[in-house]
Amino acid sequence: MSPHNTSSTRPQTNYSLLSIPLTYALAFPPYLYQFGRGMTASSYAATNVLPRTNLEFLRDKIPEGTWQSLVRARGAHLNALEGFPLFAGAMLAGNYAKLSTSDLNFAAAEYIGARIVYTALYMTTQSEAVSYLRTGAYTWSLAAPLWILWKAGVKIRDQDAKGDEKAL
Secondary structure, three states: OOOOOOOOOOOOOOOOOOHHHHHHHOOHHHHHHHHHHHHHHOOOOOOOOOHHHHHHHHOOOOOHHHHHHHHHHHHHHHHHHHHHHHHHHHHHHHHHOOOOHHHHHHHHHHHHHHHHHHHHHHHHOOOHHHHHHHHHHHHHHHHHHHHHHHHHHHHHHHHHHHHHHHHO
16 A cells, blocks of 8 residues: 555455465364374274274274265365475465566465365365265366466566566
8 A cells, every 4th residue: 555545445455375374273173084084083093103903903893984984085185185285385375576466376275175175075085976065066166276387477477578678
């Protein structure tokens, strides 16, 4: 906001950088569910010593439906971690390019919303038909960071072009 602006409106708060740790934290509820449910379903036969081997170890020791829910939770957890670098990079690039706060906040909220829907669908989907809704939510979640990266790239390209013109 310019110092000459006499309006009483406050500038919009930029939540995009704060959304980065929040988005990372969203990867862990599925893991905690998988680990906790695996421990209780196996009467604590699962181990924290080699936690990545628990699903294979529990395969024949717990009911099939329970095992499948644990596999889905693990998939949701890993997918959230795999998507995180794209989102974090987009938020950093958008801030570096000085994109509008409203665009950054919108993209962050859009991504978080899409990831929550995606995770819920990932952990609960048991039919082929519904799995395509999950795929749609995944695609939706990719759109927000890709949009920000595109806008940041265009803005930086345009700023560089203006700098080149001034140098002539």
